[in-house]
Amino acid sequence: MQQTLKPAAEGLRTRVFQIIFESDTPLGKGFDVALIIAILASVGVVMLDSVAAFRTQYGTWFYWLEWGFTLLFTLELAVRLYCLERPFQYLRSFYGIIDVIAILPTWLMLIVPGAHSLVVVRLLRVLRIFRVLRLMQFVGEGRLLLEALRRSVRQIFLFFFSIFMLVTIFASVMYLIESPEAGFTSIPQSIYWAIVSLTTVGYGDVVPITPLGKAITVILMLIGYSIIAVPTGVFSAQVIRSIREERYSDEACPGCGHDRHEKRAKYCLQCGTWLDEESEDPNATGPQG
Known part of the structure; x- marks a missing residue:
């Protein structure tokens, strides 16, 4: 879904889109790294807050850190929607839903009743662990x-x-x-x-x-x-198949018919024939008279 997303317009929105949704520039890579660190830190705060001893001693710090992360991720989501041509398309995608789930519980705490509903609040806080799912978008092999x-x-x-x-x-x-x-x-x-x-x-x-x-x-x-x-064997076989399809081409060699070449290969592994039939072999010698 993310591959079909487009920037809203030329100019600032396009520049912001390149930074947030692409990672082939220094700013884009820096944004991804910073976001990963923020996600891991926020999940770490949730985990530490679930420990009674830490919550008793640092509960106030955890509270304000959680609100800081919530405001940060809310701003990030708003910027993502701002630079997209179709923001609702992103909200309906997997990562868009995860973004909403990641910030929703903290905002819900503002309208949840007080002391008698603390159990409900604790259940809502657990949902913030879904932030870790957003890390999948940064893993190419995912x-x-x-x-x-x-x-x-x-x-x-x-x-x-x-x-x-x-x-x-x-x-x-x-x-x-x-x-x-x-x-x-x-x-x-x-x-x-x-x-x-x-x-x-x-x-x-x-x-x-x-x-x-x-x-x-x-x-x-x-x-x-x-x-x-x-099930492990079935899944492993499919992983190997996906890796092969990612690395190898099914096009047969015009010389010998061998069809298991790497996609970047220029010559056949078996007979040395030039594989790209749409262009001439740069190392081929002309006909001799």
């Missing part, structure tokens, strides 16, 4: 990871659906075998036990007591060990 996730959605969904059927079957069997005293009071409770066992976490709050139940638990744990790498 696009490859998102592309790999997009391609893996169907396989991962099929994997989780299969896991859900597996844990439902095991949970139903254990509900029939084990007694409520062991913790298997319902099929949903048994599904919870099956998921904990399949992931080899084993909290120990629901434990089979019959020999048959223990044997089924062992089988479920072994299955968990054997399939835990499946």
Whole structure:
């Protein structure tokens, strides 16, 4: 979405657009670095404020720092909208939504009721951790990871659906075998036990007591060990595929037909043929008489 954004007009807005949305200039890179530091610092303040000892001693500092970061990010969002031709297009994008989420909780605190609503305020403050998601726009390789996730959605969904059927079957069997005293009071409770066992976490709050139940638990744990790498393998394969498509070209060599060349390659790796058919080989020699 960000690649389709355009500046509002020539002049100051275009210059501001180049600084904020592009990073191929010294000012643009400096803006990105400063914004990253501000995001990390604001998230650090939220984390420290969640520690009771720090909040008791430095609560006032955290409060004013939070308002400082909120005003800074609010101003940044306003400048972004100011320099865009279609500001609402950015607000509907992923990073635009994250920008709004990052500043909204603090402003909501102004209208939230007082002492009896402190719990609500604390819940709203947690939303500010979403600022860290904005760091994704500064990572060039993040696009490859998102592309790999997009391609893996169907396989991962099929994997989780299969896991859900597996844990439902095991949970139903254990509900029939084990007694409520062991913790298997319902099929949903048994599904919870099956998921904990399949992931080899084993909290120990629901434990089979019959020999048959223990044997089924062992089988479920072994299955968990054997399939835990499946989604990782699927995602890794898609990441490798994305990297290859980013680096290599599918165009075949006009000489030998080899089609796995780097996009910057000028000559075929196999036969040395000039690959760009739209231009002449600068090193080619003319016909000899």
